[in-house]
Structure formats: structure tokens, C-alpha cells
Amino acid sequence: MASSDSELAPVLDKDGVSLTIDEAVATVTLTNPAKRNAQSPALWRALTEAGRLLPGSVRVVVLRGEGKSFSAGLDRQAFTPEGFDGEPSFIDMARGEDGFLDATIAEYQEAFTWWRRADIVSIATVQGHAIGAGFQLALACDLRIAADDVQFAMRETSLGLVPDLTGTHPLVGLVGYARALEICATGRFVHADEAERVGLANLVVPADQLDAAAKDLAAALVAAPRDALIETKALLQGVADRTYEEQRVAERAAQGRRLRDLAGLGD
Template identity: 75%
Template sequence: MTTPAQDTASPAPGDLVFEEDGVRLAVRDEIAVVTLTNPAKRNAQTPALWRALARAGRELPGSVRVVVLRGEGQSFSAGLDRRAFTPEGFPGDISFFTLAKAPEAELDETIAFYQEAFTWWRRPDLVSVAVVQGHAIGAGFQLALACDLRVCAEDARFAMRETSLGLVPDLTGTSPLVGLVGYGRALEICATGRYVEAAEAARIGLANLVVPAEALDAAVTEFTSALLAAPRNAVNETKALLQGAVHRPFDEQRAAERQAQGRRLRELMGGE
């Protein structure tokens, strides 16, 4: 018998593109669903899973406008598979023990390769939505942060445990976390490793929407429908403007708005 949280993790219907190494990609029309498929291990992450996530980004059809990221079972993702901290590591992959002794350039290159799984979600031609139930810990938290938006069940719990382990969040999570909750709160969350419950996540801007677990599927359907309601080019231009607003001076941002609006007007009115 499954719990409501398990039921809500079922992917939306779609045509299967591939399924490998704990990741499934299905596409229907303008929506792609990427699902983590190892609920027995609470969707713990491995280098093989990261390669599959990076592949999902490469294989998205051009028709896709919204990407939904889900995890099967009771947890979105409980973080890094603990085999990473054993001398044996993962079969077929370099162990972290070996990696720690590698030359600096090799170490940097390997981590950059791992980060590829977490970067494509921010592409300007897509809007990505993480659907979070249960645990989103460490790498799981960073994967949720990799998406543009987060829809959460009431039992969602976020925690950044890397610092507690003597490490740092290195899977692209630091920038979006600071952008969402501010430097002081981001530092406190990372340095203490504490849980951020769903209600707090909504209050501080980490979650866009929190609903009961049994309502999660319906909420995601309604949410994605709303994202698809506006014309694609208008959404893409707006996303690019908002992403740029983080680092542009005010006058440069005003200029970017004018240029984007000019492009929209020309397209809408049939100008050259």
C-alpha cells in the first residue's frame, strides 16, 4: 500500500525518451517530466545519475517549454549516495577517496562534469519546476534549487548538510539559495545543516507553492498549465530579464527591458 506522498510522485503521462541509471525522461507536447526512479534508496544521487540528468537536458525536444522534475517514492532526493564516502566508491566511477588525491586540474574538471547535471534547468528557453515531497537533502536540495520554481508537499523538508560533513555545496546550489533567501539566511541554513520545513520554505521564498500531499499532482497540473498560458517568447524574454536583474546595474536593466520590449512589439505587430 502506498502513502499519498508516494502516489503524488508518479510521472505525468508522456512518451518515454529514455530510462537509465535512476532517471526517466518522458515528453508530451510542451511538457517534459524528468523522474528520479530509485525510491528504495530515497533517490540517492550518484555520478551515473548525474550523467543521466545531463543527458535528459541534451535530449529535450525543441517543442518543450516546461520541464517538471519529480522523485518517485516518499522522498524527492535524500542526497548523495553514501557509497561516495567509501574507498570503493561507485562501480565504474572514480571514488571520492581517489579523486581527493588527484591533481587540482583533474579534480576541478571532474566536479565541473558533475555540475552539468544541475545547470541546464536554468536555460532561457525553458521553465523548470521541481516537485518536492519528503526529503530534499544536500545534493537533493541543490537539485531542487537548480530548477526555476518549486512546488512542495506539506511534508517537504530541505537541508544542506555538506558543511556538517566538512564539505561545501558544490553542485551549483549556493547562488540560487542566496538569491532566494538572502545571504544571512543562506549562511545559517548551510552552516547549521538544519531542516527547513515546507511552511518556512514558503515563507522565506524557497517554495513557490505548498499543498497537501494528496493535492500535489493536481497543483502541479494547474501550475504548469498557468506557465504555458502566455506566449513562449514573452515568457522566455521575461525569464532572461529577471535572471539578468540579479547582476545588472539599474540603468543597464532598464535598457535590457527596452530592448526586449522592442523585440516583442516587432514580433507581435509584424515589424521588421
């Protein structure tokens, strides 16, 4: 990254979300540290908008949270009868028809889906609390760098709910079914040493080195040829849906495209 984020004019700055772009690296920051970056439907819409605003030149997206916590989860106002101003409360959602309930949750999920796009690699830098929706937002990214004070927890089941913001699929993929079930069912904290050991965190660093570690990783990712990285990411993402033989075929097809491109014979 050529410039510090503080020197860059934000492309987006609304509802607790800021987006800055520095050449091939974009940074999405949760900007409400006074509330430990608690989440709301307005914040989710801003995150969705950030994804739509990324120019084609962006190759890496770094997600970070200001203050002591990455995100302490859903804003407690969501659990009041009134909910958020201008938004359907949980009670309204429960009373609505199935189509309304499904469409509302689907809209919220959009904030968590674009981080795994084939044309970018996303990195969550996670410090302090990453609880519930905060945990799921970190899981939405391709990679995670954790501070040594991190505390992951999935509290939805303890509240009589389920993790519904796309977190269950990557969690099982990272730690396996049995451990994912235990983490969700108990709602316990997963600290830095365990997170690194079981694969939730790619790297653990002291909290004051979190941004620097993200910049180093982003620079390494940008250094790789873009089309080769896109093909590699697609191969790895598709493993779960392919047999061993199908993966061999996919590898051959991807390598054929790369060889033709390098030889100047691509489309």
C-alpha cells in the same frame, strides 16, 4: 498536460532517471524510491542526458521523485573508500591533480545547470527529504512546489564539505546571504511553512496534491506566449548583474523586440 505520465513511453529510462514528453511539457522523474532517490555520478549523467534530449517544442520541465522522498542526497556509497564502481572515489579525487579534480566536479555539475535555460521554465515538485544534493537539485529549477511534509537540508558543511552542485547561488538569491549561511552552516531542516515564508517554495500543498499542482502551474506557463516568457525570464535572470539603469535599458530593448515581433516586423 494532455496525458498522464504513466501513459507516456519514456524517451529516457536509465540509472534512476526517466524522461517523458507530453507536447510542450516534459517530466523528469527520479525512479529509485527504495533508496529515497539517492544520487550518484551515473544518475547525474542521466540527468544531463535528459536535458540534451529535450526537443525544441518543450516549454516546461517538471522534476519529480517517486516515493516518499524527492531525494535524500548523495548515495552513501560515495563516502566509502571504494566509492562507486567505475567512478573515482572521493579519495581518488583528492589525490588527483587540480585539473582532474576540477573537471570531475564540473562534469557532475552539468546535471544541475540546464534547468535554468532561457527557453524553458523548470518546476521541482518536492516531497519528503530534499537533502544535500537533493536540495541542490530542487534549487537548480526555476520554481519549486513543496509538499507539506517537505524537509530541506544542506548537510555538506556538516560533513566537512561544501555545497558544490550549483546550489549556493540560487539559495542566496532566494533567501539572502545571512539565512543561506545559517542553513548551510547548521545543516538544519527547513520545513514547509518556513520554506514558503522565506521564498524557497513558491507553493506548498498536501503531498497527494503535488502532481496536480505541478500540472496546473505547467498549464498556466504554457498558456503564456513563448517569446514573451523567454524575454521576461531573461530580464529577471539578469537583474543581479545589472544596475537599475542597465535594467531599464534591457527592458526597453526587450520590449522593442516584442513590439516589432507582434507587428510582424521582427527578423
